Amino acid sequence: MNWDWEKLSEQKRRQGSPLPDPGRFGEDLGKKLSTFKPRLPGGPKIAVLVVLLLWAASGIYIVEPDEAGVVQRFGAYVLITGPGPHYHLPFPIETVKTPKVSQVRRVEIGFRSVYGRSGESLQNRSVPEESLMLTGDENIVDVQFSVQYQIANAVDYLFRIDHPEETVKSAAEAAMREVMGDAQIDSVLTSGKLKVQNDTKVLLQTMLERYGSGIDILAVQLQDVHPPKEVVEAFKDVASAREDKSRFINEADAYFNDILPKARGRAAAILNEATAYREQTIRRAKGGADRFSALRTEYDKARDVTRERLYIEGMESLLSTPELEKIILSDEAARQAVPYLPLGQLPPAAAPGDGAGRTEAPKADPAKAAKGGRP
Known part of the structure; x- marks a missing residue:
C-alpha cells in the first residue's frame, strides 16, 4: 500500500495537481452530513412515526367469500370473522389465518x-x-x-x-x-x-x-x-356368469309379465263367452218350454186346428230352406218307385271291437220322404 501511495503521489506531482489526504476526506464527509441532518423537518421522529403507521396498517386483512378468518392473539384463538375487510392487532400481538371453508x-x-x-x-x-x-x-x-x-x-x-x-x-x-x-x-x-x-x-x-x-x-x-391380478380372469368369468344369470332372470320376468296378463285376459274372455252362452241357452230352453206349454194349452182347446197349423209351419220352414235338398213324391209315384235311401250320407262302419259291432240305420229325412200328403 505504501508503494502504491507513493507511486500515485509521484504521478500527481508530475501532473501538477495536489493529492487528497485520506484523513481530511473523512472529516469533510462528517461535516457535510452534520450540515444536512438539521435540514429534515422532525428528523428521526418522522421516520419512527412512518414505521409505526406501517406496522399498524399491517393489521388490515380481507376475508374472501369462500374463507373464514381465524384471529389468534399470542397464538391463542380469539374470534372468527366472516367475509369482508377486517382489522387485527399487528404482528406479533395478533395473527390471522384464512382457510377456505367452502372448497371441496x-x-x-x-x-x-x-x-x-x-x-x-x-x-x-x-x-x-x-x-x-x-x-x-x-x-x-x-x-x-x-x-x-x-x-x-x-x-x-x-x-x-x-x-x-x-x-x-x-x-x-x-x-x-x-x-x-x-x-x-x-x-x-x-x-x-x-x-x-x-x-x-x-x-x-x-x-x-x-x-x-x-x-x-x-x-x-x-x-x-x-x-388381484393373479386371479382376475377367473373372477371375470364368474362375474360374466352372474351377469348372464341376471339377464336370463330379467328376460324370464319380462316374458312372465307379458304372457300372464294376456292369459288372464283370454281366460276372462272365455268365462264371459261361456256365461253369455249359458244365459242364452237357458233363456232359449226356457222360451221353448214356455212356447210348448202355450201350444199344449191351445192344443187342448182345438186339437185339429193346432195340428194343422203346426204341420203347415213345419213344412213352411222345411221348404223355405234353400240349403236343404228336397225330393217331393206324390202318393202314386211313391207306390211305384223304389224307396229312396241316402247311401252317400250313411256313417262309416264301426271298427272291429267297437261296441256291439253294428251300425245304426240312418233316420229318414221327413222332407225327402214326403209323399205330398200328411204323415
Missing part, C-alpha cells in the same frame, strides 16, 4: 392420479400397500377410492389436528378396511358397492367427529374394485 378437498387412497402438462389426468398409478384389503370371506380385493370433504369448523380444523389431509387419508383407509372386513367379495364386486360407499362414509365421519377434526365428509367414491 379430495384425498386419493389406493391410487395416485398422474397429470399431464396441461393439467388433464392421464392415468392412475396404483399404490398396493393402500389398496389391497381382506374381505369377510377371506378373499383379497384391490380397492381404489377417493374421499371428498369440506371444513365444517375452521377452529377445530386448524387447532385440534395436525396434518388434516394425512389424518383424513389414514382414517379413510382404516374405515374402508373395517367395512371390507364385514363384506363378502361377491357383493363387493357386483351389487354391494353402493352399500360399501355409504357404510364407509358413515364410519369415517364418526371417526373424524371423535377426533374433533372439524371436517365434514361429503362423499366416498369407489374408483375401481377388482381382485
Whole structure:
C-alpha cells in the first residue's frame, strides 16, 4: 500500500495537481452530513412515526367469500370473522389465518392420479400397500377410492389436528378396511358397492367427529374394485356368469309379465263367452218350454186346428230352406218307385271291437220322404 501511495503521489506531482489526504476526506464527509441532518423537518421522529403507521396498517386483512378468518392473539384463538375487510392487532400481538371453508378437498387412497402438462389426468398409478384389503370371506380385493370433504369448523380444523389431509387419508383407509372386513367379495364386486360407499362414509365421519377434526365428509367414491391380478380372469368369468344369470332372470320376468296378463285376459274372455252362452241357452230352453206349454194349452182347446197349423209351419220352414235338398213324391209315384235311401250320407262302419259291432240305420229325412200328403 505504501508503494502504491507513493507511486500515485509521484504521478500527481508530475501532473501538477495536489493529492487528497485520506484523513481530511473523512472529516469533510462528517461535516457535510452534520450540515444536512438539521435540514429534515422532525428528523428521526418522522421516520419512527412512518414505521409505526406501517406496522399498524399491517393489521388490515380481507376475508374472501369462500374463507373464514381465524384471529389468534399470542397464538391463542380469539374470534372468527366472516367475509369482508377486517382489522387485527399487528404482528406479533395478533395473527390471522384464512382457510377456505367452502372448497371441496379430495384425498386419493389406493391410487395416485398422474397429470399431464396441461393439467388433464392421464392415468392412475396404483399404490398396493393402500389398496389391497381382506374381505369377510377371506378373499383379497384391490380397492381404489377417493374421499371428498369440506371444513365444517375452521377452529377445530386448524387447532385440534395436525396434518388434516394425512389424518383424513389414514382414517379413510382404516374405515374402508373395517367395512371390507364385514363384506363378502361377491357383493363387493357386483351389487354391494353402493352399500360399501355409504357404510364407509358413515364410519369415517364418526371417526373424524371423535377426533374433533372439524371436517365434514361429503362423499366416498369407489374408483375401481377388482381382485388381484393373479386371479382376475377367473373372477371375470364368474362375474360374466352372474351377469348372464341376471339377464336370463330379467328376460324370464319380462316374458312372465307379458304372457300372464294376456292369459288372464283370454281366460276372462272365455268365462264371459261361456256365461253369455249359458244365459242364452237357458233363456232359449226356457222360451221353448214356455212356447210348448202355450201350444199344449191351445192344443187342448182345438186339437185339429193346432195340428194343422203346426204341420203347415213345419213344412213352411222345411221348404223355405234353400240349403236343404228336397225330393217331393206324390202318393202314386211313391207306390211305384223304389224307396229312396241316402247311401252317400250313411256313417262309416264301426271298427272291429267297437261296441256291439253294428251300425245304426240312418233316420229318414221327413222332407225327402214326403209323399205330398200328411204323415
